[in-house]
Amino acid sequence: MIRVRFLGTAAARPTVARNVAGIAVHRTGRAAGLNVEAETVLWDCGEGTQRQLMRFGAGFSFSHVFVTHAHADHFLGLPGLLRTMGLQGRQEDLTVYGPPSARAVLQTAVQLGVGKPTFRVEVRGVEPGERIAFDGWSMHVFRVDHGVPAVGYALVEEARLGRFDIERARALGIPEGPLFGRLHRGETVEIEGRSVSPADVVGPSRPGRKVVYAGDTRPCRETVSMARGADLLVHEATFAAEEGVRARETRHSTAAEAAEVAARAGAGRLVLTHVSARYSDRPRVLEAEARDVFPASVVAHDGLLVEIGFRD
Numbered sequence: 001m002i003r004v005r006f007l008g009t010a011a012a013r014p015t016v017a018r019n020v021a022g023i024a025v026h027r028t029g030r031a032a033g034l035n036v037e038a039e040t041v042l043w044d045c046g047e048g049t050q051r052q053l054m055r056f057g058a059g060f061s062f063s064h065v066f067v068t069h070a071h072a073d074h075f076l077g078l079p080g081l082l083r084t085m086g087l088q089g090r091q092e093d094l095t096v097y098g099p100p101s102a103r104a105v106l107q108t109a110v111q112l113g114v115g116k117p118t119f120r121v122e123v124r125g126v127e128p129g130e131r132i133a134f135d136g137w138s139m140h141v142f143r144v145d146h147g148v149p150a151v152g153y154a155l156v157e158e159a160r161l162g163r164f165d166i167e168r169a170r171a172l173g174i175p176e177g178p179l180f181g182r183l184h185r186g187e188t189v190e191i192e193g194r195s196v197s198p199a200d201v202v203g204p205s206r207p208g209r210k211v212v213y214a215g216d217t218r219p220c221r222e223t224v225s226m227a228r229g230a231d232l233l234v235h236e237a238t239f240a241a242e243e244g245v246r247a248r249e250t251r252h253s254t255a256a257e258a259a260e261v262a263a264r265a266g267a268g269r270l271v272l273t274h275v276s277a278r279y280s281d282r283p284r285v286l287e288a289e290a291r292d293v294f295p296a297s298v299v300a301h302d303g304l305l306v307e308i309g310f311r312d
Contacts, residue, residue, distance in 0.1 A: 020046030049077035068215030069150035082113030100125030144217035157208025
């Protein structure tokens with residue numbers, strides 16, 4: 001299961017009901033046919049993120065923070081987050097990623113947050129097109145259009161093994177047990193003097209899951225391309241259509257424009273975030289506009305949990 005927890009959903013500044021940008025992505029289950037331990041990553045870290053992590057039970061057991069760009073509402077929570085981790089006695093290393101041009105400001109934020117260092121923090125610049133590999137999945141970096149150097153991130157799982165046809169295996173005289181596992185892992189086995197290959201009992205590989213976060217951006221082809229077939233697209237919707245001119249001037253998106261991106265990409269679901277304060281208490285304005293274009297749209301609120309299982 002992948003669980004996407006929205007820690008902050010406001011644009012530019014916090015409101016009474018909404019904190020600024022932050023998303024915790026918790027992943028567990030099976031990838032490429034192997035059991036994997038639970039793991040969490042953080043997308044953006046606006047001010048107060050450490051409190052939101054506690055408030056919504058997301059915890060601090062992550063080692064990777066991916067910042068989309070160097071606007072304060074997306075990284076200013078780093079000093080408080082790191083200070084809290086230090087006071088809790090953290091010892092595990094942590095890596096903060098962001099566009100190369102943001103390294104200096106991110107490094108400053110890290111230095112402000114680290115008092116007496118109990119753990120190592122690395123700031124790493126990442127370029128569009130880069131792929132950061134982990135165990136069974138990877139984080140893909142893509143370019144977005146925000147008027148300043150900014151990137152989006154896509155969590156992409158490796159393909160899973162195909163389904164094992166137990167009845168077919170039995171019909172071929174293969175005894176249940178270790179041989180089933182060897183065949184499912186891609187090994188050819190010998191049984192009663194004849195060979196049985198994985199293709200005889202294992203179906204085609206199945207896709208892993210994909211979750212895409214565009215950060216702050218105008219609608220752009222790079223997001224459409226990366227979100228192609230995604231299970232979930234998280235896209236900003238700072239404004240409604242009535243503020244279309246301002247959206248273009250500030251390099252943000254309207255709800256309808258975000259929905260068009262999701263529709264063009266063939267995404268499974270769309271969650272809208274980065275909501276302007278003028279819509280903070282009336283998100284249905286944005287949701288209605290998006291659903292006219294892409295029915296599987298919702299506007300996020302702080303604490304929203306979206307769960308993503310396997311498609312089959």
